[in-house]
Amino acid sequence: MTAGARAGGLALLWLAPAAAAVWVAGAATLPREWLGANRRVHAEMVGVAYQPREVKAALGDTIVWVNQDLIPHTATADSAPAWTTPTILSGDSAILVAGHRGEWAFTCRFHPTMKGRLIVH
Numbered sequence: 001m002t003a004g005a006r007a008g009g010l011a012l013l014w015l016a017p018a019a020a021a022v023w024v025a026g027a028a029t030l031p032r033e034w035l036g037a038n039r040r041v042h043a044e045m046v047g048v049a050y051q052p053r054e055v056k057a058a059l060g061d062t063i064v065w066v067n068q069d070l071i072p073h074t075a076t077a078d079s080a081p082a083w084t085t086p087t088i089l090s091g092d093s094a095i096l097v098a099g100h101r102g103e104w105a106f107t108c109r110f111h112p113t114m115k116g117r118l119i120v121h
Helices: 017-025
Strands: 001-008 008-017 040-045 056-057 062-067 093-097 102-107 115-119
Touching: 040 056
Parallel strands: 040 062, 056 115
Antiparallel strands: 001 008, 008 093, 062 093, 102 115
């Protein structure tokens, strides 16, 4: 199951575990507008922390957020243009396509001490 939204020039796509397997096996099955034209950047949520803490991407890259923790997390921008992932349950993923240059500090809505930075150049 997939769902999506657009926020501030960034596209968000979240995937249930079964859909994540489809995405990994064949990204061509997803609508092209949801996938970045460039590379994929992986960011994990593990140990109530983002790994890496600073996520660097180029315009058009696809950022794949993967929750490796047993508890739910989000990645939510602290400033405009605002963006957020939905709640990502353990083992689930969310995808953000970098459609806007800038820097954003982000936190988890459930764990405010969980902080990171997204840099899109």
